[in-house]
Amino acid sequence: MADVTEPAAELGARRARPSWAARVRGAVVAVLALAGAVGLVATLASGPLAGLFRPQGAPPSPVPASPSPSLSPSAIPTPGLARFDPAASDGAVLQLFARVLKQSVDSAGEPDGKALTGALAAAGFDPRAMQRSADRTSVDLPAPSISVSVRVRDTCFVGQFVRAERSVVGEVTAPISTGACLIGQTVPVG
Numbered sequence: 001m002a003d004v005t006e007p008a009a010e011l012g013a014r015r016a017r018p019s020w021a022a023r024v025r026g027a028v029v030a031v032l033a034l035a036g037a038v039g040l041v042a043t044l045a046s047g048p049l050a051g052l053f054r055p056q057g058a059p060p061s062p063v064p065a066s067p068s069p070s071l072s073p074s075a076i077p078t079p080g081l082a083r084f085d086p087a088a089s090d091g092a093v094l095q096l097f098a099r100v101l102k103q104s105v106d107s108a109g110e111p112d113g114k115a116l117t118g119a120l121a122a123a124g125f126d127p128r129a130m131q132r133s134a135d136r137t138s139v140d141l142p143a144p145s146i147s148v149s150v151r152v153r154d155t156c157f158v159g160q161f162v163r164a165e166r167s168v169v170g171e172v173t174a175p176i177s178t179g180a181c182l183i184g185q186t187v188p189v190g
Contacts, residue, residue, distance in 0.1 A: 084124030090155055090172050096123060097150065097157045098170035105161055105168050116148045116161060117189045125150045130189040131182045149181035156181035 081088055081096040088096075097120070104111050104119035113132035121127045133147040142163060149158045158181055159170040175181055 086152065090152075093152060094157060094170055094172050097125070097159060098168065101148070101159045101161065101168045101170060105166060110163075111146075111161060113146045113148060113187060116146060116159070120148065120150060125152075127189050131180060131186045132189055133182060134185070134187050147182055151175060151179075151181050158182070 080099070081092050084093065084096060100119050100123045101116055104116050108115050112135045114135075117127065117130050117132050120130065129151045131149045133143065133145075135143055135146060137143055144164065145160050145162045147158065147160045149156050151157075154175065156173045156175050157170065158173055159168060161168050173181070176183060180186075
């Protein structure tokens with residue numbers, strides 16, 4: 001307890017200063033928050049959504065190695081499957097999937113989801129196993145990206161066209177708990 005003869009200003013100043021332990025806890029919380037923010041930025045700056053978080057005109061960042069196969073269109077070798085073969089490996093199917101999407105983007109100029117899923121169907125993928133995101137936002141603007149997917153066996157082949165960069169990425173992933181490949185509201189394919 002403070003001495004009653006101590007001036008009120010000194011008493012208030014001493015109470016306002018946090019203890020050493022409180023300052024250490026505050027510093028630890030700040031460091032952890034910063035580390036979490038850096039991790040979130042690193043996560044958003046890689047993978048299929050990378051184009052949405054990169055400044056326009058900036059060179060693409062290198063894609064880190066991941067346990068699931070993924071391909072950028074520039075890394076897709078030309079030889080491979082000409083049409084979808086259900087017995088083909090995931091890697092061969094991914095190459096075909098990404099190549100078909102890239103060719104659709106290159107030939108269509110500004111493709112929509114229907115053109116992307118139509119190109120996949122023409123390559124032999126089952127339209128009943130496909131999903132796609134909306135072409136327009138809820139305020140009727142062109143969507144910054146269009147996602148399409150095809151479920152083959154217990155594997156999802158997910159592709160994304162990013163309008164600003166006119167880029168296409170594809171990756172293999174597991175279905176979500178509902179069995180679908182895309183999260184959120186999708187548009188009927190067909």
